[in-house]
Amino acid sequence: MRDPYTVLGVPRSASEKDIKSAYRKLAKKYHPDQNPDDPTAHGKFAEATHAYDLLNDKDKRGQFDRGEIDAEGNPRFAGFGNGGFGGARGARPGAGAGGFSAEDILKEFMSGFGGQPRGGAGGRGPAGGAQWDPFASAAAGGAGGAQMKGDDVIVNVAISLEDAHKAGSVPVRMPSGKVLSVKLPEKVEEGQQIRLKGQGSANPFGEPGDALVTVKFEKSKTFRKDGHDVRTDVAVTLYEAVLGAKVRVPTLDGSVELTLPPGVDTAKALRLKGKGLYGDGDLYVNIRVVLPPGGDADLEALARFMRDQKPYKVRD
Secondary structure, three states: OOOHHHHHOOOOOOOHHHHHHHHHHHHHHHOOOOOOOOHHHHHHHHHHHHHHHHHHOHHHHHHHHOOOEOOOOOEOOOOOOOOOEOOOOOOOOOOOEOOOOHHHHHHHHHHOOOOOEOOOOOOOOOOOOOOEOOOHHHOOOOOOOOOOEOOOEEEEEEEOHHHHHHOOEEEEEOOOOOEEEEEOOOOOOOOOEEEEOOOOOOOOOOEOOOEEEEEEEOOOOOOEEEOOEEEEEEEEOHHHHHHOEEEEEOOOOOOEEEEEOOOOOOOOOEEEOOOOHHHOOOEEEEEEEOOOOOOOHHHHHHHHHHHHHOOOOOOO
């Protein structure tokens, strides 16, 4: 086996995240499901999986970096001991160098490859020998296998204050072009993320990632958000402001009728308690007097009369 760092194409100082990312790229490229007729790709996939299994294990990675084990995960040879060839104390009959029999060496060699024989422990091939399956360690949930998951994706969605207020469902377009109807949580806040499980990037040999939908409030033509308070403007005529009137006022729950007192003070906002966002805040109504478009001769005459007969000040 080659150096696992070389196999994954990462430096020895690589972080766990870098190692995982490098393995994902190689596994996606060489996976048998993607290359059913390419034995070379199968071998590279097995090699990458073994390298990842070794470096993903903190203890094994430390042992490898210190030279205690080789790239296959086997202890490095440390001499023949006092017994010389076959002379190790306590060696089993038939043991070879260092007190290991051929069977011991074979088992140790097979263990370096994750060596579960195909069909499970003790499985036999057509000729009666154990068959080694190089892909067993990469199977989902298999011994030593890496649990693979697709990448999460970040999606932004702009919602209206009305949709947020009623916790409605809004359409969200995924990077793939797919449009989902997403139910907003109660009292959703600006910047809050909604996790959509399994709606992220697909993985050809594992579960897909998730979609993280970040909520943004879109600018409203009717309302201005101020925390959980909401502000709006209502246009009235001059005579409604002078004489008083009943006017329709928009709220997040629909329009309501508001009674204006005669001579309403347009410098102060009228408060509708509990009519703000989520019912936690209030609605503040700013009265805006609108004059007739194009002017009005009678109104101008009245204004001149008022100016000459009974002037009043609105500013000091």
